[in-house]
Amino acid sequence: MEEVQAAVTAHLDQVSGLVQALSYELRRGIGPAADSLLAFVHAVDWTEPWLMCLMAFHASLLLAVVRLRRNANLQFFLLFLAYSGVYLAEKINIYLAEHWKSFASRNYFDRSGVFISIVWSAPLIFISIVTVVSSLITLCQLMVKWKRAELRHRVRLARDKQE
Incomplete structure (x- = not known):
């Protein structure tokens, strides 16, 4: 001991x-x-119109994910869009680095992609996490309903056998 x-x-x-x-x-x-x-x-100058629009886009996408959490097809579509956005971040960064003068006051788009990762990819990844967690919660609730229905069905079958 x-x-x-x-x-x-x-x-x-x-x-x-x-x-x-x-x-x-x-x-x-x-x-x-x-x-x-x-x-x-x-x-970063957060008052630039394109950054404000980008933040509004992320906020509306997050609200859409939260509002549509019960619709699995739309959830998967939004998840696909978010992952596609993250996948295309490098190409978006290259394009924006070439054309930054037409919409921004400074060139935020470096070769390593730090800025695009923070303002574009990080919010999309967060939205993806919210979508996956929401889907898992819905799945758990569905599993509980299914198990309860199965138990009720077994009780009914046992009752019918006894009678």
């Missing part, structure tokens, strides 16, 4: 050390990332 208790204590000490190390790394690692994000937010 003492051996088991010693093994559990050693294991708990090891887990505690890992949690403390992870906590330290998270606290140390979030600061520089937050600074970079803040610098990005301040570097």
Whole structure:
């Protein structure tokens, strides 16, 4: 019994050390990332009409996903659109880098695609996650309904056999 208790204590000490190390790394690692994000937010002119339209597009797509959460076909179509947008982000970035003077005050579109990833792909990925979670919730509810119906059917069959 003492051996088991010693093994559990050693294991708990090891887990505690890992949690403390992870906590330290998270606290140390979030600061520089937050600074970079803040610098990005301040570097972009968010009042440009095309950026406002892009944000409105993402907001309306998110609202459509939430409103149409019960319609599986439209959910899959919106999911397909979102994934297609993420897939085409590189091509969109190249095109916008060539034509930025016609709609923007600065060239935000670098070769690595950081800007397009943040303002285009990240919201689409978030919308995709919302769609998938919504679909999983609907699927779980459907499975519960199906199982309840199956149990009711079994009870009816058992009752009919007894009579």
